[in-house]
Amino acid sequence: MHHSEKSTIDGEHAIQIGMINLLGQAIAEKQSITDKTNILDQLINYTEVHFMSEQLIMRQHSYEGYNEHNVEHDNLMEQLLIMKDSVLSKETSVGSQLLNELRDLLITHIATQDRKLTNYLLSARGN
Ligand SMILES: [Fe+2]
Numbered sequence: 001m002h003h004s005e006k007s008t009i010d011g012e013h014a015i016q017i018g019m020i021n022l023l024g025q026a027i028a029e030k031q032s033i034t035d036k037t038n039i040l041d042q043l044i045n046y047t048e049v050h051f052m053s054e055q056l057i058m059r060q061h062s063y064e065g066y067n068e069h070n071v072e073h074d075n076l077m078e079q080l081l082i083m084k085d086s087v088l089s090k091e092t093s094v095g096s097q098l099l100n101e102l103r104d105l106l107i108t109h110i111a112t113q114d115r116k117l118t119n120y121l122l123s124a125r126g127n
């Protein structure tokens with residue numbers, strides 16, 4: 001893996017966090033359900049593509065932590081879909097609590113599983 005690939009992954013994480021923050025702002029400002037749903041749909045689509053590209057990289061390198069990493073991707077996607085139900089149900093307080101939990105989960109994933117993966121890919125073993 002080249003350093004540029006790591007930069008791409010890091011950049012995608014920054015976009016994910018940016019979208020979550022945007023959604024948090026939309027919830028706090030009690031924006032319309034349509035606006036909140038649009039942001040959340042973008043976040044869900046973006047995250048699906050991002051997870052698929054990480055999974056592809058893991059497979060290409062026969063990464064031994066693939067399953068362990070993927071369990072967290074599955075859980076995060078599930079939380080995003082729960083979040084979508086909440087946004088559609090109009091409950092602002094539930095929405096912002098779920099969003100905080102989702103943000104924490106994602107930040108933890110990036111700081112642990114994703115960091116482990118990029119470190120592995122940058123090491124001799126991942127080449
Ligand atoms: Fe990941």
Ligand SMILES: [Fe+2]
Pocket residue numbers: 013050054110114
């Ligand atoms: Fe990631």
